[in-house]
Amino acid sequence: xxxxxxxxxxxxxxxxxxxxxxxxxxxxxxxxxxxxxxxxxxxxxxxxxxxxxxxxxxxxxxxxxxxxxxxxxxxxxxxxxxxxxxxxxxxxxxxxxxxxxxxxxxxxxxxxxxxxxxxxxxxxxxxxxxxxxxxxxxxxxxxxxxxxxxxxxxxxxxxxxxxxxxxxxxxxxxxxxxxxxxxxxxxxxxxxxxxxxxxxxxxxxxxxxxxxx
Amino acid sequence: xxxxxxxxxxxxxxxxxxxxxxxxxxxxxxxxxxxxxxxxxxxxxxxxxxxxxxxxxxxxxxxxxxxxxxxxxxxxxxxxxxxxxxxxxxxxxxxxxxxxxxxxxxxxxxxxxxxxxxxxxxxxxxxxxxxxxxxxxxxxxxxxxxxxxxxxxxxxxxxxxxxxxxxxxxxxxxxxxxxxxxxxxxxxxxxxxxxxxxxxxxxxxxxxxxxxxxxxxxxxxxxxxxxxxxxxxxxxxxxxxxxxxxxxxxxxxxxxxxxxxxxxxxxxxxxxxxxxxxxxxxxxxxxxxxxxxxxxxxxxxxxxxxxxxxxxxxxx
Ligand SMILES: Cc1cc2nc3c(=O)[nH]c(=O)nc-3n(C[C@H](O)[C@H](O)[C@H](O)COP(=O)(O)OP(=O)(O)OC[C@H]3O[C@@H](n4cnc5c(N)ncnc54)[C@H](O)[C@@H]3O)c2cc1C
Ligand code: SF4
Ligand code: FES
Ligand code: FES
Numbered sequence: 096x097x098x099x100x101x102x103x104x105x106x107x108x109x110x111x112x113x114x115x116x117x118x119x120x121x122x123x124x125x126x127x128x129x130x131x132x133x134x135x136x137x138x139x140x141x142x143x144x145x146x147x148x149x150x151x152x153x154x155x156x157x158x159x160x161x162x163x164x165x166x167x168x169x170x171x172x173x174x175x176x177x178x179x180x181x182x183x184x185x186x187x188x189x190x191x192x193x194x195x196x197x198x199x200x201x202x203x204x205x206x207x208x209x210x211x212x213x214x215x216x217x218x219x220x221x222x223x224x225x226x227x228x229x230x231x232x233x234x235x236x237x238x239x240x241x242x243x244x245x246x247x248x249x250x251x252x253x254x255x256x257x258x259x260x261x262x263x264x265x266x267x268x269x270x271x272x273x274x275x276x277x278x279x280x281x282x283x284x285x286x287x288x289x290x291x292x293x294x295x296x297x298x299x300x301x302x303x304x305x306x307x308x
Numbered sequence: 309x310x311x312x313x314x315x316x317x318x319x320x321x322x323x324x325x326x327x328x329x330x331x332x333x334x335x336x337x338x339x340x341x342x343x344x345x346x347x348x349x350x351x352x353x354x355x356x357x358x359x360x361x362x363x364x365x366x367x368x369x370x371x372x373x374x375x376x377x378x379x380x381x382x383x384x385x386x387x388x389x390x391x392x393x394x395x396x397x398x399x400x401x402x403x404x405x406x407x408x409x410x411x412x413x414x415x416x417x418x419x420x421x422x423x424x425x426x427x428x429x430x431x432x433x434x435x436x437x438x439x440x441x442x443x444x445x446x447x448x449x450x451x452x453x454x455x456x457x458x459x460x461x462x463x464x465x466x467x468x469x470x471x472x473x474x475x476x477x478x479x480x481x482x483x484x485x486x487x488x489x490x491x492x493x494x495x496x497x498x499x500x501x502x503x504x505x506x507x508x509x510x511x512x513x514x515x516x517x518x519x520x521x522x523x524x525x526x527x528x529x530x531x532x533x534x535x536x537x538x539x540x541x542x543x544x545x546x547x548x549x550x551x552x553x554x555x556x557x558x559x560x561x562x563x564x565x566x567x568x569x570x571x572x573x574x575x576x577x578x579x580x581x582x583x584x585x586x587x588x589x590x591x592x593x594x595x596x597x598x599x600x601x602x603x604x605x606x607x608x609x610x611x612x613x614x615x616x617x618x619x620x621x622x623x624x
Binding site for chain 2: 139141157158159161180181182185188194195196197200201202204205207248251252255258259260261262263265268269280281282283284285286
């Protein structure tokens with residue numbers, strides 16, 4: 096139960112968040128400039144243009160809007176999920192400018208002009224991305240909540256291996272990297288699956304990498 | 309999050325000017341630490357200055373044979389850089405042991421150095437914390453302290469600095485390059501960059517208000533066997549319980565920096581001087597004067613045993 100553990104902020108932060116919302120008048124310890132904050136008016140919205148799944152979409156958002164909330168609440172792209180909202184679970188993983196990131200820990204306004212690929216952009220029923228198809232084939236999920244994040248992360252993981260980006264388990268920093276089970280497990284550690292579908296997820300990813308397990 | 313206004317800076321100069329004009333402003337780089345803390349209202353800036361578009365995202369050779377890392381270079385890119393992998397392997401290893409692939413794609417060099425502690429009470433706004441609210445007390449002393457510091461602590465704060473990257477930079481004698489709002493530049497040796505908590509745990513670095521990090525320089529490569537060993541509660545995606553960055557030379561000399569044990573990456577000259585005498589001698593010198601709690605006293609022998617494993621690995 097401590098914030099040292101990336102997975103474990105939830106209970107504490109939910110309580111802190113709950114208190115802050117329920118009792119608007121009470122200020123959390125540490126918000127020293129409380130009076131100034133109370134008077135702070137919501138900032139004016141800012142225009143943001145995003146190239147999402149190949150299409151340019153323009154929105155006006157409060158600067159506080161995360162990329163995740165912009166996708167889900169402003170653009171009706173609810174495939175991307177919110178798990179922890181603190182970078183600890185990977186459910187919100189999307190691909191921005193070719194790289195996977197946690198969309199909960201970045202602001203929409205910081206991505207004005209960027210290209211974003213979400214699970215909806217990878218493929219659709221009838222026209223699945225090979226990674227989506229492999230998750231179906233190998234049963235790489237149970238409830239499915241973590242799955243869009245897992246799949247976006249998996250697609251980017253294979254690209255990172257191809258690009259020779261090392262991981263914690265890469266034995267030789269100078270050599271090429273193979274999509275081994277160890278490499279995939281380590282690189283996918285930022286995606287938590289509460290249903291623990293991990294072994295089938297790894298099998299699906301290795302299948303797409305051409306390393307049939 | 310509390311409301312804030314937002315601007316994108318287009319030069320380091322503009323970023324410095326923007327912060328000078330607005331003392332309640334903060335720079336935002338990857339945002340992976342700042343936004344987390346803003347959601348919890350631990351950080352409450354009134355204005356954000358986005359510094360992602362300043363062109364500070366390059367890794368270059370310096371004239372003296374060293375390397376200059378732009379402040380906005382992502383942790384992924386720094387770890388993957390060919391020269392870093394070959395000549396500063398301990399830095400590459402430290403980076404890939406931190407956070408997750410997604411986070412490393414966003415996290416920047418400067419942001420990583422400036423990430424704040426993971427002390428559980430710092431995160432819990434219902435508890436006293438001298439770092440979050442000076443003078444309120446320290447809930448960790450006498451509280452849940454397993455993950456906290458064992459050396460360099462004060463009676464005001466026993467937090468650790470959570471970065472892996474910074475521990476490797478400490479062992480490599482990096483220098484932090486900054487510019488002040490008035491345009492004055494500074495070079496800060498990493499040894500002097502992070503501070504011990506003392507009576508002001510809220511002041512974590514030697515940066516002045518508004519001072520902007522433009523990059524980090526590394527001296528020319530020193531070769532040797534470079535190892536980063538991180539001990540944590542999970543095999544991946546967890547902060548260090550303790551960590552060791554080391555460069556061991558064929559002649560038996562070496563350098564050691566320790567993470568997860570203090571308010572800054574921990575390195576002691578007397579410990580480096582004992583490299584040839586082995587793990588016990590080095591650990592004893594590095595942790596002379598340690599002042600752990602009952603819950604984290606295990607870290608001191610854990611460091612020594614981990615160091616023994618590092619020596620064995622270096623000989624293999
Ligand atoms: C779940 C999780 C697990 C993690 N695990 C690890 C781990 O195991 N090891 C580890 O080392 N880290 C870990 N991290 C922390 C991560 O490394 C940091 O969040 C990241 O490095 C911060 O970089 P950033 O660019 O996102 O910083 P930001 O959040 O953008 O900024 C952090 C601070 O630096 C300031 N700042 C940024 N750039 C500048 C500049 N150029 N000049 C002056 N000030 C600046 C900002 O104002 C802010 O105060 C983890 C984080 C999460 C969320
Ligand atoms: S150890 Fe430091 S950060 Fe933790 S509660 Fe005490 S003062 Fe706050
Ligand atoms: S929602 Fe959990 S990492 Fe973003
Ligand atoms: S399938 Fe249920 S959380 Fe992963």
